[in-house]
Amino acid sequence: MLGVRSCATIAEAAGILSGDRQAVLLGGGTLVMRDVNEGRLTEGTLVRITDPAFRQMSTGGPRIELGAGVTMAQVLASRELAFLHPAARAIGGPAIRTMATVGGNLFAAAPYGDFTVALLALDAQIVLQAGYGTGRGVPLEEFLAGRDRGSVSGLVAGVQFSRPANPGEFHFRKVSRVKPKGISVLSIAAHLPLQGGRVAQPRIAYGAMAPTPIRARGVERVLDGKALDAAAIQAARQAALEGCRPATDAIASEWYRREVLPIHLGRLLAGEPR
């Protein structure tokens, strides 16, 4: 039998989660309630957080902070977060976006989790709260590497990242075979800061090309310091698959994902439409 605990503060919820192995944090419900409906989650405690701080956004300054309970609809309603709107809009239909949270998306297994791909390209930090202590920051990449092993402990209280100096240098693409909305074949997020016409320290991330979102380090390496011309894009395409371990699932086969990733990456870098 499942129980529900509603917590007025994030610290109270973190305390329950660190003390009870069978406690599960319930955010928007799009992942956890699915497990309840399908009979995969039948014992333990669902922990809800009613603390307004869990849903707070701080978007005015250069450093942006989103509470883990912030929904995709909240992101879409914020003008300051316009550069993230393509990623937030890629998540489900309007009803899902009213419910689905930034924190929950960090736990969505491939091929889900498109918003996390955007956060990875923005070099986000995860704020983890363990027990009643204060939060500590963990790089998103480290968090994702430990996520499925369960080696990251604590409650995800929020995410922090720097606003791109030029929002036009941040790009996001979701590739889906169903229009207007479908599950990802793959997704790509790229932050390509330009200095004097050359790319400087780009960050590129893929979704659905590995069990968690991953950085495209090979592409970052070949683009760094180059102008985005045909030769650089060709080199990026050749380096596109470095580190990829895509799955075969109902949406696409591993072969297909490997075949189409370089094409979509090339189009994104060239600024071409899909």
Added chain:
Amino acid sequence: MAKIPVQFRLNGSDRAAFVDAQETLLNTLRRGLGDFSPKYGCGQGTCGVCSVLVDGEPQLSCLTLSVACEGRHVETAAGLADGPNLHPLQAAFMDHFAAQCGFCTPGMLTAARALLAKNPSPSRDDVIEAISGNICRCTGYEPIVAAILAAASAPGARRA
């Protein structure tokens, strides 16, 4: 485990129910309160047939805990008609033959209602985006889109 009392407003009336801790709003509506307009489809947030409005925002009732609805305003497709008078969206669905088997219709109406409340004169693309989380397995999307566009230009379509 003991049942939990929950109270919320359902289509303008105060309602109360005793629910299990992990009970979904969809189950409370259908089994407890006798509102059969939201349906159980996929149970995983893919199909949209369980769509309801909670405080005016579209949500999937199969993924919403009933205890989380305490004190909130829940609206379903059953609350659209005013007695014998159909809501303009319902009338437009009839006029445009937008229901085939009818299973997706309450969810489509709810998604359309949420759209028109925010955007009274949507474009075709706005309508397609608004119903992108609702699956019609008869694939009758064209009449549904046409009906929603027609309702948007009908008088009184924004009536909550």
